[in-house]
Amino acid sequence: MGRAPSRGLLAAYRRLMRDEPRAPRLPTSPGFWRSPLRGPRFTSVLGLVLLAGITVLFVTGLLSYAAYNPDLSPVNDKTPDKGILGLYLFAWPTNPHWLYRLNQGVHVTLGITLIPVLLAKLWSVVPRLFALPPARSLAHALERISLLLLVGGGLFEFVTGVLNVQLDYVFPGSFYPLHFYGAWVFFAAFVAHALLKTPTALRNLRRLREERDDLVSPRPAEPTVSRRGALWFVGGGSLLLFATTVGQNFGGPLRRTALLAPHGGAEPGSGPNGFQINKTAAYAGIDTAETAGDAWRLVVTGPAGTVRLSRAELAGLPLHSAALPIACVEGWSTPDQWWRGVRLRDLAALAGYEDDPPDVFVESLQRRGAFRKAALRANQVADPRSLLALYVNGEELSPDHGYPARIIVPAAPGVLNTKWVARMTFGDL
Template structure:
């Protein structure tokens, strides 16, 4: 076939076809949806700007709650360097603190999935824009965009897999999600600095009603393509590459598309948030592990993350005659059977359990020996030190854990022997487990075998 009316040499013709032939993704005519445009993208972008900022901050709090400075016990992020600049001693008050921060983190992450997918769909033409870089500034923007898209997909996918307890990715979730979050958020900040002013201008124009009544009606009927084209013509560079020069027939208005995205987010909220609450709301968590009604009945009938069988616990090791708790400190080592522990003063505390996957239990009534009293048995009569706790657990992460001195000193921090008036079940950590207010679930070590007070 000939080149038709196009004048000029063959290389120029090829470049022209690459950039304008609607058969190629690099051509604006390839992307025909009339929904795409700077205003649609701006609304989604501002929602993500607020939501992802909250996600990042609650993620940092979750990281701090693991006491990663108690190295090398809890620190699964070696070489974090300046990334741990803000770490602090995680408090024990209020006792529901981690339940709140991690519940917000996970639930908000799920709710933002439809918004994120819609945002990526709305800007996908820009990923194929040619030439790849028109200047150094443009090249940096494109690199930040690739890191932003890749980081967002990585963080949300690994987060959802962790919530569902499906560890399909290589390596440990803990460092992957941590380092990935910093890469993603750095790209997110760069992108927000570049794009937020234009996004705010676009939304202000929408709210101010700068379009006439006819334009507004046409926008509803055609998805707003003309309005965005006019907005781009007015000098907003945000419109470049988003508004199709040959839009297809609309199937939904832009308002309808935004309502669809919002409806998807509300659906995810309604089917996942309930696992962070008590009572009837828990039954609404249809899409979440550990959601729904309380599992089973009786004093031990509440959520379990890892069963004794999964953790490789041998029932013979936990029997009255076989099991001994080894406690080591300044004055040496003592060995205590369950009967010995029962002769010590016992105290009670009503505390929840909250896990990194975002689920939590209601307050359970625990009874056992105070951690600070165990520290006193091995020479720490005053302010107790940090403690290293080892479990009989053979499989899974966090077989061991460490608690800070402020957590050991709290009178509600227990080596629990009973829950809700009955002895612990095997799955809940029999013969003894740690329970600490506001601590992540994995630091409430089950099947405790050894406790070492002092320098870790």
């Protein structure tokens, strides 16, 4: 008699288990994805944010590429097979002097800020990535292929960008061609996706009630947060990344907030030469014996012949000052530093170009690394603020900042501001 209740409970449990539908084990089943947060409106909000943000990223990326003047000389061009992708190139201006600093700061800071939005968007549409059949028609097959390029290209661009910002050069090749060609593949897929989905996203936001679609789980789990709360969480993550990155583009106290940036935190030194450095003299293989006053000579070549100038002779020429920043492709920059040296156009005059300064080809003592040689366009040479700098902030350049002489040009990427200059050849390139 005592066993009857236990047998009844066991039978009831077995009936309950038979009636309870089992959770699908494969991600290809719609019921596998049970989050109640997924839905067309949630995805649409994230998609529209990315639509605006990625468009800005692409434009600032193209401008950053143009700033190198890759069509001027092969030494500036890390993508020689670009073909029609370089048709938009133009002579990069020197005004305003903070142009590259602003452009690259926006590009890198915005890219990092959008990471939580991108990850949330991919999470919100992940059921569609596993949907079967993979192609229901030719049009659907083309859409799935574009989606593959979109997701793969987006992850590739953001990952390579973050690695470059963090100075982790673990790429299978040079960052420049990988990021450049990857950007075109990704943006082509992005444009196709935007043309297909933006009208739907706008309709989803205008609807008073959300319609069910394949993103909504047929058996959703109990919610632990609202969709609005999830959006706030994503926005908070973006704000945190913004706050811990943006300071690398500014000097002073804000730099200390850039905890996630290699060039964030305190300045690397004190005094006039204490501002940020990307490449030290030791890393570049600079031998102090070559830069000593008695050994070093600047070789200037042009139609008038070859002139060799010691540092003392350069210091005896008319010197000029300019307040200019250094800004690098990784997104970090310095505030304006006071540089003092010989104008590039005055050196062009010594080489035989007194009235109309031409392009210049600059060579460094640097032993290894990219941009040991660089080319500057005529408009950059002609700008009165473009200097062969001998001093910064009232003192001689330190070895890490390019002693005995370095190039400084307004609005130019940092790698074109060649340090440890050894030779300058003026003429049409």
